[in-house]
Amino acid sequence: MPLLDVHELTTHFHTREGVVRAVNGVSFRVEPGETIGIVGESGSGKTVASLSLLGLIPAPPGRIENGTALFDGVDLLACGPKTLRSIRGRAISMIFQDPMTALNPFMRVGDQLMEPLQVHQGLSRREARTRVEEMLRLVGIQDGARNLSAWPHEFSGGMRQRVMIAMALITRPHLLIADEPTTALDVTIQAQILELLARLQRELGMAVILITHDLGVVARVCRRIYVMYAGQVMESAATEALFAQPRHPYTEALLQSLPSTHVKGEPLHTIPGLPPDLIAPIAGCPFAPRCASATDRCTRGAPTLRELVPGRATACFRVQDGEL
């Protein structure tokens, strides 16, 4: 039984300019202890999808229109705010992109770290303190006692992200959602943080959803990958299979634009055009206007994600019909 089973998640933002269809019928699942990656350009809906699961989208204007998300027998989208609060920070934790802004500048680091333990497990400050120091050592921050009374602005970006990770994992959650955890960091720090996440995932036996625009990052740590575009899942596959043989034209284009696959001396490959405006309704395949293999049919009807071989699904008419 999967740990988390998301089905047809749909989140729209009702703004003055119109309805922004940020997430349109996204389905994915996470097995206990596995790491999956959700990959997409900025604006593809990957962050909104994960925030929707935890009830963290700003509402209004945001609204979850449809879908179920079964976690441990509870539908996260229907369970109500109270149940959701008891799950957030205890069974499911989340870390965010920018550690510079994600920590409260007005609270000491120690107080922020202790908070989940005090709220979810009813620990006293003293009990929480020992747990926090232990966790800080685990994320590679020595001298925890002194750092507990420090303010976030006294830490470097890498240190802050370690604190964020410690804060998310302090309650030993079953699932960690990491939204672009390394994007705002220096390259050398990026590698350290990824390694740390991978190590903790193994040691604590939790599942991880890694959300990123960086294919290089998911290739290193994820077992399966979901590729998102314009609020929909375009393709899902095991990591090796996806990199060895991308099926969806979008995935293919994405892989070609990776600097590491690029042949020296040739111009860097880019995808022509821009992602679609999510306010205007999209009739066909959202990628069709930018797709080199698109036919008439692609602009008329929208393809749905369909499993071709076990563990591998693609939302493309031409792939499904065996033409590509």
Added chain:
Amino acid sequence: MSDAHRPEQDAPPAAGERGASLWRDALVRLRRNHLAVAGLVVLFALLVVSLLTPWIAPYGYEEQDLALGAVPPDSAHWFGTDLLGRDLFTRVLYGGRISLLVGFAATGVSLCVGVLYGAFAGYLGGRTDALMMRFVDILYSLPFVIFVIILTVYFGRNIVLLFMAIGAVEWLTMARIVRGQVMSLRQKEFIEATTVMGLPRHRVLLWHLIPNTLGPIIVYATLTVPRVMLMEAFLSYLGLGVQAPMSSWGLLINEGVQTMENRPWMLIFPSLALSITLFSLNFLGDGLRDALDVRASKD
């Protein structure tokens, strides 16, 4: 030579175009704000009525009818009359003229002083700037209500001096805002371009810097007008501003307070006039601030 001129022609229009669309967007946003539009309409009506007061007022502002005395509102006297039998509607109209005049004139004074002072300080920078702003800091610690009272007591209760006095204490915040704007604009490339082109300093200041700080200035000035009007009403209420038989809302409110138990209309109508005007100006100011996206930097 013709080549040397080109940057001058290029740089300002580029800024100007950006400016034009900025103003258009702001106008669209302002129109969506119904309260601000209502404020603007009321304000415009008040201005027209004030200009036409001598022709539309049913009585003279000094015209007494001692035999009549104070009567409640009726068809001959819409707002009633005061103790001397003067028509209150007429006196509210004339009072509005004074209040609006003081409001706009004093704001004008504070605008001129504050904008020039702030722009010079920000543009010159360095030690001059530090010295000029230190002076502003010092004046900030002057209890300014007290300062205005001293000015009005000593320099007579004359309207011109009244708004000079109010304007003289209200320019400080304006100077700070303009200085901040100029300081940040000075770094921007199109201003640097004018220096490279060797334009004289005063031209840079007048034609390039000040127009680009217009947004915050407009917003702050709009919010200064009600403050100044309130100050005038306050001084007149204390008997330090406009003197009878001339009329001002503060004065009328004071007269109304003396006799509010038996003649509430004498308090209610001037108070309503003052509050409606203040509401209009504040709604307009808030609307402009949102429309022009000026961050409220209240000291």
Added chain:
Amino acid sequence: MLKYIIRRLLGFVPTLFVIATIVFFLIRLAPGGPFDADRNVSDEVLRNLEAYYRLDAPLHEQYFRYLWDVLHGDLGPSFEKPSRTVSEWIAYRFPVSLELGLYGLAVALVLGLCAGITASLRPNTLTDHGPMTFAMAGICIPNFVLGPLLVLALSIHLGWLPVSGWEYPEDKILPAITLGVPYAAYIARLSRGGMLEVLSQDFIRTARAKGLSEARVVLRHALRGGIQPVVAFLGPATAGLITGSFVVENIFQIPGLGSEFVGAALHRDYTMILGTVLFFAALILLFNLLVDLAQAWLDPRVRYE
């Protein structure tokens, strides 16, 4: 931090010096003198009076003498009310203004923060527009209108509270409300703005992701940053509440320093005017310093420069 406070306190001296200079020459260069009103005083008595108060000496000499006296803590005699010195008058009248100001401050903070924070929790709904409409009314209805209206309704018609006076606790309710409401209105607007800004920040999302209750998110995580604009406003506001209560003192016939000052100004009581201005200016400087310290305490990123 102690070093910072001492440096700031030393900085008061030149500021007060400049203010004393400006006000001294302003009031002395203007026409009129303190003994103009006493028309039945003979020329000889007038000369004696002027000689006694050293008003016959050259202006610059008077100026330096005055500064010298002030440096020794002597604000001089009151011309108009010679029964007490200026310092004694301030010590006699100021406690009333201070008490009134503090009540006003309490009203302003309680009303303003409650309204502003409530409004910020659900922007653009009824619980936002309601308090904010009241705040706008508080700004647009001046206290010399609000005070009399309250008296009319609560004292004269309903007879619940006294019309004026400053003796019993119930005397102090209406003045405190009248003085506090306009400041409450500003505080409501500032706290709403500050809270809205903080609540939209990433670290609030982090707090929610930790599964904290909404009350804890608002009170423990947002409040400290959200009230920063209010704290910045408290310097000028407290000074205004304590020094600017002329109207309220006038309406409710409260014997505070404000009404004393208006009388002094009308009578050209030079030393009284100067003494009050210097005293109020020192108060304003002190409150600004307190606010800066409070802000540094609230925001750990602020360092003492």
